[in-house]
Amino acid sequence: MANIRSVDVDVEDGSAWVQVGATLGEVYYNIAEKSRTYGFPAGTCPTVGVGGHLSGGGYGALVRKFGLAADNIIDARLVNAKGEILDRKSMGEDLFWAIRGGGGGSFGIILSWKIKLVPVPQTVTVFRVNRNLEQGATALVHKWQNIAHTLPRELFIRVFMGRANTTINASFQTLYLGKSKELLNIFQSKSDFVTETISETGLKGIWNRLYEAEEPQIIFSPYGGRISEIGESEIPYPHREGYIYEIQHLAWWDEGTIEASNKNINWMRRFYRYMAPYVSKLPRAAYINYRDLDLGQSRNGTASYAQARAWGVKYFNKNFERLVQVKSKFDPDNFFRNEQSIPAVPA
Structure with a gap:
């Protein structure tokens, strides 16, 4: 094709x-x-x-x-x-x-x-802010959970988290459909909060597990706005209203041995089990484009x-x-x- x-x-x-x-x-x-x-x-x-x-x-x-x-x-x-x-x-x-x-x-x-x-618009704003644990990454990720899905729908902030030597780095990657001056006004005025979030203690548990893998990455991608307005049966993709963000977890490795593969796959499975209390239930939702053969x-x-x-x-x-x-x-x-x-x- x-x-x-x-x-x-x-x-x-x-x-x-x-x-x-x-x-x-x-x-x-x-x-x-x-x-x-x-x-x-x-x-x-x-x-x-x-x-x-x-x-x-x-x-x-x-x-x-x-x-x-x-x-x-x-x-x-x-x-x-x-x-x-x-x-x-x-x-x-x-x-x-x-x-x-x-x-x-x-x-x-x-x-x-x-x-x-x-x-x-002809002009869009793109930027990235990096913070490690010593710079308050845990509190920032916790706050991101509360606001990312409530911000104006022109604003998309995704968080990439992974190991950075002896610490954890959180990279807030942002796209805004407009000029940077407009974006500053949004950051000054928005303060909506919800409760369905991972606690700071839970986030610290995630950091501990990231240290167990050589090159892990966790991505939080926000919902809210148009994706949450469309009915869950409009198309087969059902994950709409009620979700505040999606989590993708990955592991990268260069060594092409069975042992290296098993080590990283087993880490992914342990991490998946750890996340069970914090994610959707009955069923535990998954995205078909991130196909998971462990589901059957x-x-x-x-x-x-x-x-x-x-x-x-x-x-x-x-x-x-x-x-x-x-x-x-x-x-x-x-x-x-x-x-x-x-x-x-x-x-």
């Missing part, structure tokens, strides 16, 4: 057809070539492919202003199990719903997406409904049931499958 990568921007229509082999960086570049006042709300990693990113939802730095990438898909071209090429009209609204956040590899082969471009997996894509539900409700909550219905209708023979695909059930 890497050779199917054209990006056709229509400024007058405020849309673009994007083939799935294009990267996010190529999409952003092509939009910027045609317009200084349009953008698209997708991820921040420029080498990520459009096909899978949008299939799983697509979280990015404009999410608080415009929602997920998948919230801004207006058409698609797909090859179904019969080899037919379908667009939104010919595939119908059920299948079109499922492919916008239901995960790749379950319903067909996406060839291209038609995306809705979003208005952005299918051998050769043949999991039963009961087996697939173990991970399906964590990714999709109540939307899992509708995804199963769509799968059973449009791919009853389970032609499209993977380790965590949506199962088809007999009629």
